[in-house]
Amino acid sequence: MSEHDxxxxxxxxxxxxxxxxxxxAYRLAPDGGIFLHKRCPQHGDFRTPVWRQGQGLPDFRDWVTERVPAPPxxxxxxxDKGCPYDCGLCPDxxxxxxxxxxxxxxxxxxxxxxCYASAGRDDAGDLPLDEALARLRGLRAVSGACNVQFSGGEPTLYERLPQLVAAARDLGFGLLQVNSNGLRLAExxxxxxxxxxxGLDSVYLQWDGPDDAVFRKLRGxxxxxxxxxxxxRCAEAGLGVVxxxxxxxxxxxxxxGDLLRRAVRLGPAVRGLHFQPxxxxxxxxWALDQSPRLTLPDLMLALERQSDGMVRARHFHAPSCEHSLCSFSAVYAREGEGLSAEPVGATCCGGNGARLDNAEGARRSRAFVAGHWGAPQPMPDAADAFSRFLNASGADRRFTVSAMAFQDALSFDVxxxxxxxxxVVVGPGKLIPFCAYNLTARNGQPLYRGRAS
Incomplete structure (x- = not known):
C-alpha cells in the first residue's frame, strides 16, 4: 500500500x-487503479484490484450509487454473528x-x-424431487414471483427436470431458466x-469463446x-438463449470483440452475451493470489477496443438491483448483423447517480430479464412506461451485453x-447470496457450500 493512496x-x-x-477500504492508487485493501491481525495485509479509472471509463465515485435498503x-x-455468517436471509x-x-x-x-460448483468429479447425486419441490414452494412464499434458475452440476442430467419446470410454472414464477453446458440439449x-x-423460458448457455482453443483451456x-x-435445438424449440x-x-x-460479433450473428434466439470474469x-x-482477474472497467475497455466501437464503455450502466460494483449492462437494437450505434430504451440497470430504491430496482430487473431473455411472450404488467417499452420492442429485436463480477475471498465486500x-435456495425458505454460498478460504474450506441445510 502506497502512502499516496x-x-x-x-x-x-x-x-x-x-x-x-x-x-x-477501497483505495485509489496514483496510477488510477482502485484496490480493496484489508488487514487480518493474524494473517496480514491483502490488496486486490477492483476498478480502474481513466481512458473514458466510469469514475468509481460516480458509478457507486447510494441505495435504499429493501430487507426480506x-x-x-x-x-446474530453479523454478515456474512447469518445467511438465511437475515433481517439485515x-x-x-x-x-x-x-x-x-x-x-x-x-x-x-x-467450475464454480466443483461438479463432475465425485459421486454426489441428485436433489430428491420432493425436496426440490419444497424449495420451490418455500422460495415462492418468501420471495414472491421472482425468476428461477435451475443449476447444478449439469441440471439437464436431472431426469425430473421437465416436471420441476412445470411445477415452477404452476407456482407463478417469472422467468424460468436452465444453466447448462449444452451437451444433452445438443445430443x-x-x-x-x-x-x-x-414451461422453460431460457437457457443460460456456457460459451467461453469463438473457437475451441478457449474451450480446451477452460473446459478441457x-x-x-x-x-x-x-x-x-433451443432456437427451434422457441427458447431464448443467453x-x-x-x-x-x-x-x-x-x-x-470477436465473440460479441459472432454472438450477434448467431441470430435472434440469442438474447445477449453475458460475461463472468x-x-x-x-x-x-490457479492459486487465489494468482487469479487471472479482470475488473469490470477492464472488460468495458476491451469490448470497446475489440469491437471497433460497436459497443463503448460509456454505453454501460450500473445495476439498479444488485450492488453497483457487481455488474454492468446495455441493451441494443439489432441492425442486420450488427447493433445500433447507441443503446436503446431502458435496461435492467439505469443507475443514474440518484439514490435508488432497492425494491423498485429488483422489480425492474426481474421484469427486464423475464421480458428479454426468455421466449417471446407478452408481459402481463404493462402499466408503466418501462413495461410498455419491453412489450413494444420484442426480445428478438434486442441484444444485451452484460457482465457480473463475482466476489471471492480476496474481493469480498460485506x-x-x-x-x-x-x-441460492438451500432449503424451504432458506436463501444464501450466491457469492457467500460459494465463498471459500485459500485452503478450500467453504463458508456455506456443502455445509448449509
Missing part, C-alpha cells in the same frame, strides 16, 4: 485465510430476490478445469422442446460443435453481499 470508501471484508470479518419480508435466519440483508437459484444435481457430463433430439413445453475439450447444435462467457485474463480476454472459488487451476439479489 486515497481512501475512497471504507467497508468490511473477510480474511482469505480464515474468513474472519475484518475492516477494509420473511427472514429465514436471525441476525438489503435486497429482495431477483433470481432464486436451485442446484438440482451435483452430477455433470463434463469435468471442466474451471438428445426433442429434449429442448420437452423443456419448452414444460472441444465444445464448439455441440454448442452450436444446442443453440439450434451466451455466458467465463473470462480469464490471458486466456480469452483478447477475444471478447473468473473468480477464485470452486475448482480453478456491503456488496448485503445487496445481492441472486440467492
Amino acid at each position: 486515497v481512501i475512497l470508501h471504507q467497508t468490511q471484508s473477510v480474511c482469505p485465510e480464515c474468513l474472519r470479518r475484518i475492516d477494509a 419480508q420473511q427472514p429465514g435466519h436471525a441476525a 440483508h438489503a435486497q429482495h430476490t431477483c433470481t432464486g437459484l436451485i442446484e438440482v444435481t451435483r452430477r455433470c457430463n463434463m469435468a471442466c478445469p474451471v 438428445e433430439d426433442g429434449y429442448a422442446r420437452r423443456l419448452r413445453e414444460a 475439450r472441444d465444445c464448439l460443435a455441440f454448442k452450436r447444435q444446442a443453440l439450434r 451466451l455466458v462467457c467465463t473470462l480469464a485474463r490471458g486466456v480469452n480476454d483478447h477475444l471478447v 473468473a473468480a477464485s472459488f470452486g475448482r480453478v487451476p 456491503e456488496r453481499i448485503r445487496g445481492c439479489c441472486i440467492h
Whole structure:
C-alpha cells in the first residue's frame, strides 16, 4: 500500500485465510487503479484490484450509487454473528430476490478445469424431487414471483427436470431458466422442446469463446460443435438463449470483440452475451493470489477496443438491483448483423447517480430479464412506461451485453453481499447470496457450500 493512496470508501471484508470479518477500504492508487485493501491481525495485509479509472471509463465515485435498503419480508435466519455468517436471509440483508437459484444435481457430463460448483468429479447425486419441490414452494412464499434458475452440476442430467419446470410454472414464477453446458440439449433430439413445453423460458448457455482453443483451456475439450447444435435445438424449440462467457485474463480476454460479433450473428434466439470474469472459488487451476482477474472497467475497455466501437464503455450502466460494483449492462437494437450505434430504451440497470430504491430496482430487473431473455411472450404488467417499452420492442429485436463480477475471498465486500439479489435456495425458505454460498478460504474450506441445510 502506497502512502499516496486515497481512501475512497471504507467497508468490511473477510480474511482469505480464515474468513474472519475484518475492516477494509477501497483505495485509489496514483496510477488510477482502485484496490480493496484489508488487514487480518493474524494473517496480514491483502490488496486486490477492483476498478480502474481513466481512458473514458466510469469514475468509481460516480458509478457507486447510494441505495435504499429493501430487507426480506420473511427472514429465514436471525441476525446474530453479523454478515456474512447469518445467511438465511437475515433481517439485515438489503435486497429482495431477483433470481432464486436451485442446484438440482451435483452430477455433470463434463469435468471442466474451471467450475464454480466443483461438479463432475465425485459421486454426489441428485436433489430428491420432493425436496426440490419444497424449495420451490418455500422460495415462492418468501420471495414472491421472482425468476428461477435451475443449476447444478449439469441440471439437464436431472431426469425430473421437465416436471420441476412445470411445477415452477404452476407456482407463478417469472422467468424460468436452465444453466447448462449444452451437451444433452445438443445430443438428445426433442429434449429442448420437452423443456419448452414444460414451461422453460431460457437457457443460460456456457460459451467461453469463438473457437475451441478457449474451450480446451477452460473446459478441457472441444465444445464448439455441440454448442452450436444446442443453440439450434433451443432456437427451434422457441427458447431464448443467453451466451455466458467465463473470462480469464490471458486466456480469452483478447477475444471478447470477436465473440460479441459472432454472438450477434448467431441470430435472434440469442438474447445477449453475458460475461463472468473468473473468480477464485470452486475448482480453478490457479492459486487465489494468482487469479487471472479482470475488473469490470477492464472488460468495458476491451469490448470497446475489440469491437471497433460497436459497443463503448460509456454505453454501460450500473445495476439498479444488485450492488453497483457487481455488474454492468446495455441493451441494443439489432441492425442486420450488427447493433445500433447507441443503446436503446431502458435496461435492467439505469443507475443514474440518484439514490435508488432497492425494491423498485429488483422489480425492474426481474421484469427486464423475464421480458428479454426468455421466449417471446407478452408481459402481463404493462402499466408503466418501462413495461410498455419491453412489450413494444420484442426480445428478438434486442441484444444485451452484460457482465457480473463475482466476489471471492480476496474481493469480498460485506456491503456488496448485503445487496445481492441472486440467492441460492438451500432449503424451504432458506436463501444464501450466491457469492457467500460459494465463498471459500485459500485452503478450500467453504463458508456455506456443502455445509448449509
